[in-house]
Amino acid sequence: MKTFTTAILLAGSLAAPLTGALPAAVMAAPLCDELGFAGLLAKCNRGETIALTLASGQALHDTGQVTLQSGAYYKLEITADGSAELGIEGADFFRAIWMNEIVINKIEVRPMAIDSLEFDKAGTAELSFIAIKPGSHVLRIAGSTGDSQRITFNIQ
Incomplete structure (x- = not known):
């Protein structure tokens, strides 16, 4: 999951110089940074x-x-x-x-x-x-x- 999230953030940051600022929806993130094994169901999320x-x-x-x-x-x-x-x-x-x-x-x-x-x-x-x-x-x-x-x- 962490690799997938990193790939999305990396892709978004590479596209930013071409399109201007990132839209707010791309910047939204789960409630915690380290989702761990449980993913989106993690207690911190x-x-x-x-x-x-x-x-x-x-x-x-x-x-x-x-x-x-x-x-x-x-x-x-x-x-x-x-x-x-x-x-x-x-x-x-x-x-x-x-x-x-x-x-x-x-x-x-x-x-x-x-x-x-x-x-x-x-x-x-x-x-x-x-x-x-x-x-x-x-x-x-x-x-x-x-x-x-x-x-x-x-x-x-």
Whole structure:
């Protein structure tokens, strides 16, 4: 992995004199320099856990926005309080990330793709992923339109 990263940086630095300054996307790097054997899943490449709460009549997230770094590893904990059957959807967000696994009741699922999750009872689902595609991507409570019922992930 280190050789691959070095090759990309070297190629970018060789191209810089021909094209001017490097674009910001090329300069973005994982959260740590030495990824080691685990690669992008290395502990030093992990961002903070993002917590969402599914509850009838309550906001999904405190701020409504989260900024992620492309190439970094994150965990998303979605907790439903059981006050109503609620689902969360966001095909655009789920296609902008590489999903490592979803853990529900200590059962690990490694999906190819998902569009939504629905909670019929109280519980927690933990999604681990690597942010990939830069841009703004929305995750919302299914069927809702209110600003407090959605979260925007800004991947840089």
